[in-house]
Amino acid sequence: MEKYTDIYHPQYIPGTYSIYTSAILHHKQLQKTSTPKNYAYNRNTPLEDIPDLKSKYGVILLPQPSNSVNDPLNWPPWKKSLQFFILLLITAFTAAIANDASAPQDSINELTGIDYGWLNNSAGVLFVSIAVSVWLYGPLASLCGRRITYVLGLLFALFGSIWYARIRHKGDIFGSQVLIGFAEGSTEAQVQLSMSSIFFKHQLGAVVTIYILATSLGTYLGPLFANIIAENRDFTWVGWSGAIASGICLLMVLFLLEEDYFDYSRFAYHSQNSLLNRSLQTHGIVSNEQDDDFGYHDAPATWKQRYSLLSAWKDRSVQELIKQYAKLLVYNFRCFWFPPVIFGGLIWGFQSAVLSFYLTTQDTDLYGEPFNYSARRIALMNIPCIIGSFIGCIYAGSLTDYFVLWVARKNNGIVESEFRLFFAFLSGIVGSVGLLMFGFGVSRGLDWRVIYVGLAMIAYLFSSAGNLAMLYVIGTYDQLILETLIAVEVINNIIGCIFTFACSPWLERSGTEATYVALAVLNLFFMFLSLPLMVYGKRWRKATKSSYIRMIEARPKG
Template structure:
């Protein structure tokens, strides 16, 4: 069991878990006798501490209250990021603001989402998770107010920048918060709800905004978003509990197993020791990854630790672990504090902030990050295309849809997205556990990629049905089924992308999601500016045929990743350990 839980074990591979191990003997110790498991025998990963303040030990109602708040943040920010279209006609008619300008605003929004995710991420490691939600919600409130008062082209563009920044907390921060309170085997189902909330906001947001604009006026799209943002901000300040918890400082069942812990004994294994912020240097060099059984970082020896022969890393000195069972639950004011300083915060953390930025950018070296970003990003591209097609084609004969009619076209897409989320989330959780049972209890991250087969078939089929059906004026039933297929691929791909990456590098969730968000939203930004020109130059039918081919091609990358994913994880093990140690030693 040790090689599946201890990062310093020479045979450790990130993304490989032993979740059904039964009485394995490792170095003469039967670990499983003390490890915490579910009633069905699934080993809990990570192993929780004994502290009542550990988010993994929260009661069910506290977990689901926090989960519900994260879900609402996700759905609401997705909705506000897609509601500007409901005001486009009014802004054009009243103020002469061109559609190209509003298209530019959409591109700026994507840039705001992706790159603010990067610049806000370090705050989660320095001052707790909560501060990012407060900052993003405040900026979203300001963006909604600006949009409600828009009269100039610059207003429609720059307001979207702040709206985009507000959604950035849902691109990486929410996933980190969820991984703080749920175990590894639960993340697939949890991410299903996350993607469903994103789907609800993305597809129902324009519909709701359309009704608001029709029954009041376009400015109330911004006013309503501002009012809800204000209520959400108050809820976050007084109702959002902090989930930052330095579990490395505490005893867990795993530390007791690995070190034979007895009262008064100091644990010496790196994974079993608390963080003492007095630094000491280590002389260990990481060997080049590439084969099973490579040597990792031996923290029990004293020497110089080198990264790329240049970058020195300091590793925390060991000290006796904290017995969390002797702690009391923090009082309410501390649980909902706006700032929760990290245990390794130095001063105001200014230098650490830039070190964390560098660590985040290191994740671009990991191929699974690119697969995740491409899977998620290309689906957002298709979203841009079919929304553009709806707005340009369905107001005209033979359909002659009203604003409501076009908005209703999001409903089959939402239904498909929900089905896709359930398939790639809840169903995949049962599937990977079934696979693990038939793989001697070993769960590999690549098990989730099986579900990309459905996406590779259904996604392109949906694009073809919608694109060709629109060009040739097929019956609306065929076109709506195509939209449902597109929605299925959107939800399924998003769930696969998130779950696979979180399984591959479980200790670098925030960093991986940051890079995924940058890839995803940069791709979306590029195609936002090229979508209309492509449709005009190639025509609807040829464009969607090309998109279907692109969809299949990108999804097909799951096949080589399935076969070579474990080798890639082994190959990137060195970088992964470096990144984790750099982050924890900052």
């Protein structure tokens, strides 16, 4: 196991790991007699009865949980479920307010006189704000804990929504989007980190699938509700509704969402491999005196510790905190050149670009002849998007989980992170067909079913590409989840920003048909980058090993 879990082992490669115990790989009779007992945390289990290598249903638990009652990996199912629900709720909410700003354009234009060009440009400002905020939030997880980022994000959501409700001038639309961008940025990488803190590696596929589905629901339901609210009242109520929802979410985070930061630094050997640690202890080698019981005798955390906004601060001075914060901001750039990160950022960023294109097309082409759609009907076009997103999440999330486990059995229990990329090709083809159906359907005034099915296929691409991007990066750099996902989100939002500003001029110059043909070709190019990664990915991952280790070592310890 050491070469798959010990980052300092000469043969260790990020993204290559063993997931099955030996018993599960042999014939059924041996499996019946030799499968290790399923591990489940129980405070009353004697220390000597806790297995050296913890597994469940023959699957090795990665990361290996400690014996501490405070370890989030040991939390009871009800607590994990509550934590997960709140994280999904704030993910969907921030995605909703980030996508509903330009939905009630007619109402904003009528009441304030702000033209549609300025409203479209505000989406580009939003992308920049998200990219900057994701980067700025990054070091807080190591230095202060995770809850503070969610609280700050919801405060930005609250003030951004109030500012949106009080838009009077062009500067207001940009200012409100900057604040809302900082709200969205709080959930774009930190939530995945929290999820990886309470769920095991073999569960992350399903967990990230539901996360992407929550993001998609917020992305599509936000404009739907915004249009309905604006049609029945006016755009100001879109802002006030967001402010009310922000307050409710903020109260839930403050009083129900526990801190999932846990200090594993005192378990230096355990955190890498329990068998290696036991062997070292046999020879009298331990990282410190607290390692012997692996946290078994830890006292349950107090209410203050569970809900603190600065649980990871420890005894650092403000000056030291600022110094470490600045150091981590700069150091996090070192993972931007990792091939899986570049790939994830490109395919996820292109989906953000596609979102800008079809929303702009809806606003410019479907209100007039031959469609003459109302704002309500435009809003209802998000329904096929929700259906397509659901199918895409199941395909690229849950199905890839089963596929990875199946291939691992054929591969002596060894998983390569590129296994999931087999699913990128179908997503690329389906998404490109959807782009062509939507583009030609709008340009030629085809039956509404063509346009709606095209939208569903585009949304399928949006969700499946997001799943594959995140799961590939998380599966490769499991000890740098936050840092690598920050890089993915920065690349994603920069691409989204560039395409947002290029969107309207491109459509005007090339026309709807030619633009969507180009988008379909670009989509195939980005999704089919999976092929060189499947061929050379392991070699490239091995080349990033030294940088990966240095980044892990650079983070604050305890």
